[in-house]
Amino acid sequence: MTAKAKPRLLVLGGGFGGLESAFYLRWRLGDRADITLVSEQEHFVYKPNTIYIPFGLDPKKLRIDLSRPTKRQGIEFVQGRVQEIDPTAKSVRVDKQGLTYDFLVVATGADMRPAEVPGLVENGLSVWTEQDMLKLREAFEKLASSAGPGERKRVIFLLPPNNKCSGPLYEIVLMLETWLKRKKVREHVDIIWTTFEKGYIQVFGPRLHEVIGGEFDRRGIEGRTEHVVSEVEPGQITYENGERLAYDFLISFPPYVAGTRYSALPADDRGFLRTVFETRQVVEHPEVYAVGDTADFPVKQAFEAFLQADTAAEHLATEVLGKSGAKPFDPTSMCVMDMLDKATFAQVPLRLTGRPELPVEVRPEDIGRYKVGTSAAWRVGKKILALYLPYRFKRGKPFHAGAPWRVMEAGLKLMSRVLAK
Ligand SMILES: Cc1cc2nc3c(=O)[nH]c(=O)nc-3n(C[C@H](O)[C@H](O)[C@H](O)COP(=O)(O)OP(=O)(O)OC[C@H]3O[C@@H](n4cnc5c(N)ncnc54)[C@H](O)[C@@H]3O)c2cc1C
Incomplete structure (x- = not known):
């Protein structure tokens, strides 16, 4: 009797969406899948803190080398640029190399135009x-x-x-x-x-x-x-x-456009991949997921990339395990905006409107979870996030999952009870 081959999971992009997906899949599936991560850069960049570079921060401090955390988690890391995806052959061309997959997560981000x-x-x-x-x-x-x-x-x-x-x-x-x-x-x-x-x-x-x-x-x-x-x-x-x-x-x-356009996958006029809202699967391609800035959710944000990556990875993991019941995507955004002397925290439950001029709005049925607060203490919150996230990624662990995140979430809830309304 031959053992059934492990499914091959391919994740494209070494940013928030790609790393969260790859690390979540390893955390959730253990060694029940082969996971490969492809990214053109050898490091991850903690983009939210690039806002401090104009005020003196050394950009090198925001980088995390990708080889160590991937090695630690038994994830193959391929450094190269994805040129095209062939969903019929289930293959991806990375520079001159061809990689095949059973499931694919596309997280190649956005670009400026x-x-x-x-x-x-x-x-x-x-x-x-x-x-x-x-x-x-x-x-x-x-x-x-x-x-x-x-x-x-x-x-x-x-x-x-x-x-x-x-x-x-x-x-x-x-x-x-x-x-x-x-x-x-x-x-x-x-x-x-x-x-x-x-x-x-x-x-x-x-x-x-x-x-x-x-x-x-x-x-x-x-x-x-x-x-x-x-x-x-x-x-x-x-x-x-x-x-x-x-x-x-x-x-x-x-203005934003998709970082890389994939001609064989459905996309809008800016190259953002069309997805099924609840699962983050690419429309008509159930074995392909798109998360983060490259997908069609209209708000491009690291926190949204995490939510999408976790939704996609959980859905994909349940497919691999032959189960069902993955939670649907809930785009409740969180952000902390620094002003150097204080910061504003916002938690915003969003829903799509279908109106191009204002594509999302606060969900009226969740208005109680719409919280905003300004205080110098939120600067500390932003600093804690900037320590905790790299700590998780350096170990090859998902940011937004498991017991450590539940502790962070409890801390955030406590802070927002006191410092936001
Ligand atoms: C200045 C600034 C400040 C920000 N502050 C915040 C904030 O405070 N909070 C917040 O939530 N969001 C913030 N954002 C937004 C956030 O950074 C993005 O939404 C987030 O990075 C999106 O994650 P991603 O994984 O989709 O894309 P990215 O992080 O851009 O990652 C894409 C990855 O794919 C790789 N890649 C691209 N094309 C290819 C290819 N063809 N082949 C191989 N690899 C490829 C890239 O090298 C990169 O590693 C900020 C953005 C900027 C620019």
Whole structure:
């Protein structure tokens, strides 16, 4: 009698979604499956903390080498770029190599398309890669050293349509304001915030708008909603409403597209893979899952990538084990937004609306779980997360699962009972 071969599980992408999926599958299935992780970089980057690079953080501190945790968990690591997926042959081309699978998790993230805004590439600074963040650091240092009595400077922040993760840009504008105060040049710098959104961080509902609006007022940041950019020229932005604003420094978070497009899988016009909401399986391809920024959930966030990865990995594990009953996807987002002097925590139960102009909204039936709070203590919460997550990933363990996460969750619940409403 021959032993039945183990199923081959292939995970593409070494970011939040890919690592959480691979480590969750190993944690859940033990040695009942062969798991391979493919990523083009040899390390994971803890992207949420790249917001500190412009203020001095060394980018190397945010990297986790992928070879050790994968080896520790008996996961094969293949470093290379995925070129194409053939769902009929159940194979993936990685550079010149072909890899086959029984189940596939696609988590190859997103990319920026700044060229959608005429003039943005040539004239704007961006928040995306470590290199972008280092350029921002140079710009901030130049701003702080050049602004002074008789030398007023103007910084404009610009959020264009189709950016799918506005939070980090809000963090940077608020952190810059605190940082300029500490550098004692704040009164010589005008800060203007312009966004296409109807309300600040509109995907997270009205309470975030109130919090951010209050912070902008207190800090003298001029905020403008429903400002859709039409063109950027050297030193000047034009909006669709005809308004023109001059700037010395322009900082933007560009429109999103899928990091890699897969022609054989169903996707929307930006390359985001179409998924079955509850399970995260790719539409009409039940053996393929898509999680994180590369999938079609409209909010691109690490926390959402975790929720999707756990949903997909649990569903896939029950398939492998011949069971059923995996929990459906619940997109309840959590985030902590730093301002350097305090931070805002938000827990937001979301649902899809089907309306392109506002694709998600707060779930009315779960309004009691919609919590927002601002306090210096939330900065500590963000720091604990930034220690705990790399600790888990360095050991090849899922972040958002098991007893350690339940302890973290209990701590968060306690904090939000005291520090959020
Ligand atoms: C500045 C900034 C701050 C942020 N702050 C927060 C925050 O505070 N909280 C939060 O929840 N979210 C935050 N986000 C969003 C969060 O980082 C993303 O949503 C998250 O990284 C998505 O995870 P992912 O695994 O889908 O993609 P990624 O983390 O981008 O990972 C994709 C992986 O796939 C690899 N890859 C891509 N294409 C290929 C290919 N063809 N072949 C092989 N490998 C490939 C990449 O190298 C990478 O390893 C922030 C984002 C930015 C830019």
